[in-house]
Amino acid sequence: MGLKGEVGVEIEIHSPALKFFNLFVTQLHTKLHQGDWHGVGSHSVKHWTYTLGV
Numbered sequence: 083m084g085l086k087g088e089v090g091v092e093i094e095i096h097s098p099a100l101k102f103f104n105l106f107v108t109q110l111h112t113k114l115h116q117g118d119w120h121g122v123g124s125h126s127v128k129h130w131t132y133t134l135g136v
Contacts, residue, residue: 095102110132117126 110130112131113129115127115129119126
């Protein structure tokens with residue numbers, strides 16, 4: 083049996099823009115499992131991994 087759903091979140095960030103951008107460049111890794119890389123919604127499946135303490 084599979085799980086199907088949608089996850090959405092909105093967060094407020096108190097950080098300089100360069101530090102926040104650096105997090106995405108160096109510590110957040112993604113893999114595309116299905117669909118278009120730039121797709122939004124149920125047409126794409128992405129796996130996001132955050133590496134803490136790098």
